[in-house]
Amino acid sequence: xxxxxxxxxxxxxxxxxxxxxxxxxxxxxxxxxxxxxxxxxxxxxxxxxxxxxxxxxxxxxxxxxxxxxxxxxxxxxxxxxxxxxxxxxxxxxxxxxxxxxxxxxxxxxxxxxxxxxxxxxxxxxxxxxxxxxxxxxxxxxxxxxxxxxxxxxxxxxxxxxxxxxxxxxxxxxxxxxxxxxxxxx
Ligand code: SAM
Numbered sequence: 001x002x003x004x005x006x007x008x009x010x011x012x013x014x015x016x017x018x019x020x021x022x023x024x025x026x027x028x029x030x031x032x033x034x035x036x037x038x039x040x041x042x043x044x045x046x047x048x049x050x051x052x053x054x055x056x057x058x059x060x061x062x063x064x065x066x067x068x069x070x071x072x073x074x075x076x077x078x079x080x081x082x083x084x085x086x087x088x089x090x091x092x093x094x095x096x097x098x099x100x101x102x103x104x105x106x107x108x109x110x111x112x113x114x115x116x117x118x119x120x121x122x123x124x125x126x127x128x129x130x131x132x133x134x135x136x137x138x139x140x141x142x143x144x145x146x147x148x149x150x151x152x153x154x155x156x157x158x159x160x161x162x163x164x165x166x167x168x169x170x171x172x173x174x175x176x177x178x179x180x181x182x183x184x185x
Contacts, residue, residue, distance in 0.1 A: 019116030022050040037068035039148035040155040047076040065163025085109025090143045094130030114140040
């Protein structure tokens with residue numbers, strides 16, 4: 001009889017966004033946080049801090065469930081040096097996703113770093129992996145989304161326990177249920 005297949009443990013993935021410009025690109029960083037949350041990351045470190053943005057994401061998490069949160073950091077270097085896990089910097093100049101994925105798949109914890117308009121050169125040295133989602137320029141939201149989905153696959157609904165409402169997928173139209181008590185996911 002074939003041995004039962006063991007379920008692969010998903011790594012805990014935190015995201016660090018470096019070079020956010022509060023007041024200038026709140027929409028882009030909000031989309032980055034929303035994509036991180038929906039696609040399975042556990043939290044977003046935001047440099048520099050932006051309390052208004054963090055509050056908006058907290059409101060989304062209250063409504064739609066889960067424990068994702070945004071933590072403002074005034075300096076990004078200590079986040080990398082104090083992180084107990086692999087550090088993956090997403091950059092178009094890095095190694096191909098397909099060559100890095102097998103090396104990081106089994107890591108228990110990963111910190112994924114994405115840049116903004118200007119990326120500090122030290123990031124390339126401080127990261128364990130510089131990883132490209134194709135060697136063409138695009139966007140931090142697209143790069144993070146592709147990376148998380150390739151690493152984690154579909155996000156199980158159980159990650160979003162405790163929300164106030166949940167969507168019932170429909171072929172057409174919208175159906176949203178108010179959740180009374182605990183959302184079982
Ligand atoms: N001009 C910046 C630089 O010096 O690299 C890039 C800015 S880009 C708009 C912002 C962020 O998107 C990058 O720091 C990187 O994290 C991500 N990004 C853009 N294209 C990427 C790609 N092909 N692969 C991986 N990440 C990418």
